Amino acid sequence: MNKFLPNVWSICLLLIFGFLTIIGVIAQIASNPDLNSWTWRQIVMLVIGIVVYFSFSFLGFYYLIARMKMRGICWDEEGVYVDFSHHKIYWHEIEDIYCTNYPGVGKATVIATFTNSKKDIQKRLDKLKSPVSRYSFDIFWISVQKSKIMHEQLIYDFEQYKKSHMAVYHNGYFIQ
Structure with missing residues (x-):
């Protein structure tokens, strides 16, 4: 199992x-x-500057801590760890994996899940009490080292999983 750690350049930037x-x-x-x-414009710029500072710093330290703890994007025979906090999406919950391009951000590997898996995923990710409002998870290439290799290997392993479980994969849905 390969682990794709956060990108050092992203952390530094x-x-x-x-x-x-x-x-x-x-x-x-x-x-x-x-x-x-002070004018109201200066106060607004001060508040925006503080918000931007905390956003950049939080994300930078999040990636740095994940890298130090050796947490990365990886997968095993059960499923895919979709973020650096090791939240897992199981193979049977994944409908498709594809690449998309977000303007201004760059490419991302999108892991789309079945709509009927929403409740199971939300129960597992309920640690943060955040509702799962969409059925896909994005892995931004700018945040992962060797992102193209990760994407290709992930798609290959997902195709292998679908081939090996073809008996339970019917009409676009996994039958459990």
Whole structure:
């Protein structure tokens, strides 16, 4: 089982952008320390800068911790770990795996699940109390090392799984 860890360059870029954003926020505060004379635009830019800082930094540290703990995108005979927190989607819940291109973000491997598996998936992912509103999971190529190889191997292993379980795969649905 290959493990595809978070991309080192993505981690570095996220942490650098987060650091530069907080430097910009501090520079804005230092240039005009009298908060009474601030315009509403400066306050909005300050709030946006803080939100962007926490977004970049959170994602950068999330990837860094996942890399240090050796958590990656991987799969075994039971299913696919779809994120760096090791949330698992079982093979029999997967309808299709394909590649798509998101403008501004880049390519992603999309794991589409059957609609009748929504409740099972939501029970397993209920740790965060987040509802599963859609039936697909995206693995962004920018966040994974060797993403093209990961995508090709994942599709190959999914096709092998479908061939070996062809007796229970009927009319686009897995029969359990």
